[in-house]
Amino acid sequence: MDLTFTPAEEAFRAEAREWLEANVPVGLPSGDTAEGFALHVEWEKKLFEAGWSVVSWPEEFGGRGASLWEWLIFEEEYYRVGGPQRVTQNGIFLLAPTIFEYGTDEQKARFLPRMASADDLWCQGWSEPDAGSDLAGIKSRATRDDERGGWVINGQKTWTTRGAFCNWVFGLFRTDPEAARHSGMTYLMVPLDASGVTVRGVERLDGDEGFAEVFFDDVFVADDLVLGGVNEGWGVAMATTSSERGLTLRSPGRFCAAADRLVDLWKRQAAAGEHPERIDSLRSDVAQSWMEAEAYRLATLADVTGLVNGVSQGARSSLTKIFWSELDVKLNETALRLLGPAAELIETSAGAVDGGAWMKGFEFALSGPIYAGTNEIQRNVVAERVLGLPRK
Amino acid sequence: MNFAFTDDQLLFRDAVAEFFANECPPEKVRWSWNDEVGRDASIWAALAEMGVIGLTVPEAFGGMGMNEIDLLPILTEAGRYAYPAPLVETVAVVAPLLAESAPAAIAEKWLPGIADGSVIATVQLDGQPFVNDMHIANLLIAQRGDQLFAIPAEHVRSTPQISVDGARRLFSVEWDEADAELIVSGDAALRAADRAFDRGAAATAAQLIGLSEQMIAMTVAYVSDRKQFGVPIGSFQAVKHHLADAELKVSFARPAVWAAAYGLANSSADVDREVSMAKCFASDAAEVVARKALQTHGAIGYTTEHDLHFWLKRSWALASSWGDAAWHRRRVAHLLLDA
């Protein structure tokens, strides 16, 4: 057991820190609005130009071939200096690992570099009005068009995050309506500017237009936009969703940074001297949230040690997803309690503490137990696939 | 970075686990409840033979000279089998304390006996009202303010206190300084007592992990077998979610306990915080797991004829000894917020 990083890794940390401290933008508006998204894309391009957008990817695709440990270090530093949300995340963290695993060489060359450079911006199209937790219930269809060598899509996706701002969507479409529920689906990548695609933004709980509905009317996609085999989309999709539950989407750096900010908020509130009983009564809650973030960091170090030695997380990634999403809710709730009467003020209010970031964080955290497979579904997975309880 | 045990550490742990599986089955725990002394000296002797009892004793005194990273996985196994003897006190706390802080004469007097299994030691730090296993101990290490003493057992007057865990043996003790040997005093004694407390807390946390894992295993087996409405009760979602919550708690307490072991072994600057986090999470986890285990067993778990209660009661006892979750959470709060 050795919980220290090597000198080379620490040098990597120092280099990342130096660049990030000099370049991370402060006070960007939410990336889930049209204006904010554009500013985030500018930041993503700057990250890319300096070689920091996808550190763990091979150099030929725009990365710097960093190890998993270095990736974790980068994430720690990124969030420590207050780096903004990654609006490229659906591409770089979710689709890219799937392309690395299932994509053809042409697909890798065509999509990965433009994803790294934020020239292509990807959203995910899984959910449909009648298919949420029961994803295998999707109805959007892609029918064969032999003449043109591709597929014709009809149907609707919904809750597509940042769909109104992106130019590509990936997701599952039913290609064999006769097949059993989990077969007969194909993983397709679809340009949102294709003829027949209509995107309608939908306002989220926090007031941002972060959701979208995507309608497909006779949209043609060529065969080279199929990822993995035809009718084998379910297995390919499971690779993406396990990235979403686990390590790649939600690295511990983000929660550790939030926990440090919570400690700092407690100290500022205590120093301000107002409502001392309330501030005092929240000491243990602050400590608990800080420890949960730290526990998530430690669990990740153990998981990555396993990965480096060839042991994958498997169904245990469901435990990870429950843990980070619930710790995020509690952490933000504690912050709001520290703010007391100021908690309800949002970013457009002059009196909001920290620019209203805590209410915003709370609202976003509340979606964590819903997206990426609800926590009820994750608990089913833990019971059945980690503990081995009977399905029926 | 390598947050895992070595193959040798795991082999040692597995050997001890196999030993407990054979020598400390649930019937043995039941016997401990019912027998007046409740301690099988042959198990202690065999553990000494295997090197477990002398694990933390320096090699110069006949021990293995190992540290908390080697020890805590073994204590997890002791917890899993609800082994009821003072491993935490003797191996995790007293041996390292004597090795680090005692003058040579005292160290030479006691450490070789600990290593060969002939000396059983127990401990009382300030703030700990009761002493574990005074009835079989040869040596008590006790704190009085800024002094630490070694008191041979024959000079200790003890009164039993009855724990909810019938396999535990707790005592109130009295002794006179005239009969005690001074180990260390002043700031050095306070530092030694702090370190001893951290070691006891982390070692107890490791036992709680094993207890929790075993309660989950027993419950998974039970709910997979027990049928109601024509199906195993483990197929009901309410039961599944109870168990998923239990597994969640242990899964995120475990790495905190290993990190505390690492912190102790490497004298980390943040060792107090690391240990308190470990004990806080392990205590919380064991309490949640115990509740879920009892609830999903139904009435059978509510009898003393079924074995589950041995684990429930050990969990309750250990969750609140060496500082309960709330105490350790407050300590972390102090370290984070008042710095």
Ligand SMILES: Cc1cc2nc3c(=O)[nH]c(=O)nc-3n(C[C@H](O)[C@H](O)[C@H](O)COP(=O)(O)OP(=O)(O)OC[C@H]3O[C@@H](n4cnc5c(N)ncnc54)[C@H](O)[C@@H]3O)c2cc1C
């Ligand atoms: C912020 C946010 C961003 C999102 N982004 C995207 C995106 O980019 N692309 C995309 O495709 N989707 C996205 N989603 C949608 C998300 O994947 C779905 O919300 C999720 O899969 C749940 O589906 P649902 O909302 O239809 O709820 P339902 O499936 O209708 O579930 C409602 C409730 O019933 C419970 N429930 C359902 N089935 C079971 C069961 N078997 N056992 C126990 N309880 C059950 C659920 O746990 C939940 O509590 C996003 C959602 C949110 C909130």
